[in-house]
Amino acid sequence: MPVTRSKSVGNTSALTSQLGIVRLLEVLFTCVTFSLVVHIDRWHTRNGDWCMFSWCASFAITIVILVVEFAGLQHRMPVSWKNFPITFAMYATLMCLSASIIYPVSFIQNQNPSRRERPYLISATVFSCLSFLAYSTEVGITKAKPGEVTGYMATVPGLLKVVETFIACIIFVFISDPVSYDSPEGLQWCMAVYCICFILSLLVIILCIGECTGWLPCPFNKFLSGYTLLAVLMYATATIIWPIYKFDSKHGGSSSRPRYCSSTTMCHWDKLVAIAVLTAINLLVYVADLVYSARLIFIQG
Known part of the structure; x- marks a missing residue:
C-alpha cells in the first residue's frame, strides 16, 4: 500500500524559532496584563486608557504578525515586511515601557487600592515589565547586524x-x-x-x-x-x-515649583x-x- 505523508500546514518555524518564541511570550505577557487590569476594573482614567491601549494594541498586532508569518503571507501584505515588524516592535517596546511606569504610579502610588486589588495591580505591573523586556528582545534580535x-x-x-x-x-x-x-x-x-x-x-x-x-x-x-x-x-x-x-x-x-502643586x-x-x-x-x-x-x-x- 502506498505510504501517505501528512503535509505540514503553515510555517512552523514562525512559532518555534527564537524570534517566534519571543513573540509568543509577548502575546502571553500582554494578554495577562490587560486581563488582570480588566478583572479589577482599574483603568478608567486618561492614564489608564493609554496603558490599556498599549497592551491591547501590542497584543493584537503581534497576533497578526504571527499569523502572517505562519501562513507565509508576507509577500502579499501591502507593507514592507523588512520594515514593518521591527518598527512595530520598537513602538511596542516604548509603549509597554511607558505603561510599566505610568500604571503603577497612577494606580498604586497615587491611589489607595484595597488589599484585594493590590496583588492584581502589582502583578499587572510585573507582566507589563515582562512585555517590555520581550519586545526589546525582539528589537535586539531583528535589528540590522554589521x-x-x-x-x-x-x-x-x-x-x-x-x-x-x-x-x-x-x-x-x-x-x-x-x-x-x-x-x-x-x-x-x-x-x-x-x-x-x-x-x-x-x-x-x-x-x-x-x-x-x-x-x-x-x-x-x-x-x-x-x-x-x-x-x-x-x-x-x-x-x-x-x-x-x-x-x-x-x-x-x-x-x-509652586506651593499649590500637590x-x-x-x-x-x-x-x-x-x-x-x-x-x-x-x-x-x-x-x-x-x-x-x-x-x-x-x-x-
Whole structure:
C-alpha cells in the first residue's frame, strides 16, 4: 500500500524559532496584563486608557504578525515586511515601557487600592515589565547586524526615528493639557519645531514601510542627512527658548515649583519641566541620528 505523508500546514518555524518564541511570550505577557487590569476594573482614567491601549494594541498586532508569518503571507501584505515588524516592535517596546511606569504610579502610588486589588495591580505591573523586556528582545534580535542587508527601519537611524516620534507624542500630550504654547511667539516657535520634526520623522517611517522612498526628488540618504541636520538645529533652538520663557522670571516664568502643586500628582509646572527635559532628550536623539545618517551617506556616497 502506498505510504501517505501528512503535509505540514503553515510555517512552523514562525512559532518555534527564537524570534517566534519571543513573540509568543509577548502575546502571553500582554494578554495577562490587560486581563488582570480588566478583572479589577482599574483603568478608567486618561492614564489608564493609554496603558490599556498599549497592551491591547501590542497584543493584537503581534497576533497578526504571527499569523502572517505562519501562513507565509508576507509577500502579499501591502507593507514592507523588512520594515514593518521591527518598527512595530520598537513602538511596542516604548509603549509597554511607558505603561510599566505610568500604571503603577497612577494606580498604586497615587491611589489607595484595597488589599484585594493590590496583588492584581502589582502583578499587572510585573507582566507589563515582562512585555517590555520581550519586545526589546525582539528589537535586539531583528535589528540590522554589521554588513547585513535589510530594511532601513532595522538600522539604528530607523529605530531612532521611532524614538523621535514617540517622544514628540509625549511632548504633545504635556504641552496641550493645558495649552502652554499660545504666547509669546517664542513658545509658538517651539511648538512648530515639535510638529515639523515629528511630521518629517513620521514621513520617513511611512515611506520605508510603504517602500515609497523612490518618490523623493533626491537620493534617500541625502534627504535623511539634510532633514536630520535641520531637526538638530531646530531642536537646539527649542531646547534654549522653552526654559527661558517658562522658568526665567524676567519672561514671566517660575524657576521653582509652586506651593499649590500637590506632592502626589503632576501639576502644570511639572509638565513644563517634563517638556524641557524631553526636548533636550530628543535633541540628543536627533544628534545621534545625524551621526549615523552622515556615516550612511559617507559610505554610500
